[in-house]
Amino acid sequence: xxxxxxxxxxxxxCATLAGQERRDGPPYAGQPLVDVLQDLNRxxxxxxxxxxxxxxxxxxxxxxxGSPREILDQVLRPHRLYARSGAQGLLIVERAPRRRDDAxxxxxxxxxxxxxxxxxxxxxxxxxxxxxxxxxxxxxVLIPNLGMSDFQIDDDGRRQAITFFKSDIQPMTIxxxxxxxxxxxxxxxxxxxxxxxxVGHLRPDDxxxxxxxxxxxxxxxxxxxxxxxxxxxxxxxxPYPAGTALWDAIExxxxxxxxxxxxxxxxxxxxxxxxxxxxxxxxLRTRVEREGVMVYxxxxxxxxxxxxxxxxAIARSTGGRYFELKSTDDVAAAMLRVADExxxxxxxxxxxxxxDDRVHRIDVKIARPGFTVRARRSYFASAHADxx
Numbered sequence: 505x506x507x508x509x510x511x512x513x514x515x516x517x518c519a520t521l522a523g524q525e526r527r528d529g530p531p532y533a534g535q536p537l538v539d540v541l542q543d544l545n546r547x548x549x550x551x552x553x554x555x556x557x558x559x560x561x562x563x564x565x566x567x568x569x570g571s572p573r574e575i576l577d578q579v580l581r582p583h584r585l586y587a588r589s590g591a592q593g594l595l596i597v598e599r600a601p602r603r604r605d606d607a608x609x610x611x612x613x614x615x616x617x618x619x620x621x622x623x624x625x626x627x628x629x630x631x632x633x634x635x636x637x638x639x640x641x642x643x644x645v646l647i648p649n650l651g652m653s654d655f656q657i658d659d660d661g662r663r664q665a666i667t668f669f670k671s672d673i674q675p676m677t678i679x680x681x682x683x684x685x686x687x688x689x690x691x692x693x694x695x696x697x698x699x700x701x702x703v704g705h706l707r708p709d710d711x712x713x714x715x716x717x718x719x720x721x722x723x724x725x726x727x728x729x730x731x732x733x734x735x736x737x738x739x740x741x742x743p744y745p746a747g748t749a750l751w752d753a754i755e756x757x758x759x760x761x762x763x764x765x766x767x768x769x770x771x772x773x774x775x776x777x778x779x780x781x782x783x784x785x786x787x788l789r790t791r792v793e794r795e796g797v798m799v800y801x802x803x804x805x806x807x808x809x810x811x812x813x814x815x816x817a818i819a820r821s822t823g824g825r826y827f828e829l830k831s832t833d834d835v836a837a838a839m840l841r842v843a844d845e846x847x848x849x850x851x852x853x854x855x856x857x858x859x860d861d862r863v864h865r866i867d868v869k870i871a872r873p874g875f876t877v878r879a880r881r882s883y884f885a886s887a888h889a890d891x892x
Contacts, residue, residue: 668853679757719747747780
């Protein structure tokens with residue numbers, strides 16, 4: 505499956521047009537829906553959407569009228585889509601709730617990459633819970649070539665049968681957010697170099713988006729495997745004035761990748777001291793844990809001290825990792841370790857015994873002595889939607 509997503513996120517400074525009538529916009533009838541959403545975004549709406557829901561072939565059937573917000577509803581409705589209000593005024597395009605008389609979709613099973621579809625990733629619609637596991641030895645070296653029998657999964661203390669296992673390189677969907685706050689100006693060239701090397705380490709079937717943040721988030725969230733396109737985004741104007749909206753950055757990255765299948769990651773490079781976010785840290789932690797999005801953090805000491813407890817906790821709970829670097833450490837080498845780790849994770853899957861709309865504790869264990877396994881620590885057993 506191609507992991508492609510287009511998301512438009514406009515940050516502070518936009519003129520709000522939600523209450524204005526459309527007077528100068530181009531005719532929309534017959535235009536691709538994706539182009540219309542982009543135009544509405546430029547006119548002040550803050551729209552998040554995925555090409556899995558808004559593919560290029562969808563078109564606007566009839567000319568809409570009214571305010572930009574009313575136009576948005578009108579162009580989405582014929583395609584069984586709607587815009588849900590999210591954090592920070594975002595409008596998140598989602599599939600409209602199914603009516604009782606709608607036919608149920610045909611079930612699908614878990615699959616991995618095949619020769620006919622290099623970008624196909626682990627996606628399930630049959631309640632299989634995906635678990636991405638990193639295994640290291642006592643020195644922190646990644647351990648390859650393990651088999652399914654080497655792993656154990658407990659769900660709320662009860663052993664589960666592993667029904668899916670992959671040990672080869674899997675593609676990923678990743679949002680990279682670089683802290684551009686004034687407290688890191690002195691190390692900014694090192695950070696840019698590190699991100700450049702990280703992008704160069706991405707594989708052809710990976711998809712990524714790249715943004716920066718200070719007191720607000722600037723994210724061009726269209727996912728691409730084009731390294732040149734990604735690196736041009738490093739030249740985007742950095743937000744100003746001073747501030748660090750770390751939780752807002754993770755939330756923006758989560759929104760960019762959450763609709764995709766397979767391995768979904770948010771990577772932040774930061775001095776880890778949030779002081780500007782609108783997003784609530786507890787609500788954010790719940791969302792990334794429930795959706796199975798892994799959070800990785802690279803902490804770089806700037807002009808102020810690192811406050812890493814909450815970022816480190818989110819990373820651990822989602823199966824990610826937090827690196828805290830000294831001023832003399834090689835930032836690029838740390839980020840390349842992240843890329844290598846993500847590509848070499850094991851993919852496990854199991855089917856929960858019950859779907860009870862509860863958060864369940866997961867314990868992933870490795871049978872071999874001397875090895876350590878790191879993986880997500882919970883999942884939500886939804887009775888109404890796919891379990892992740």
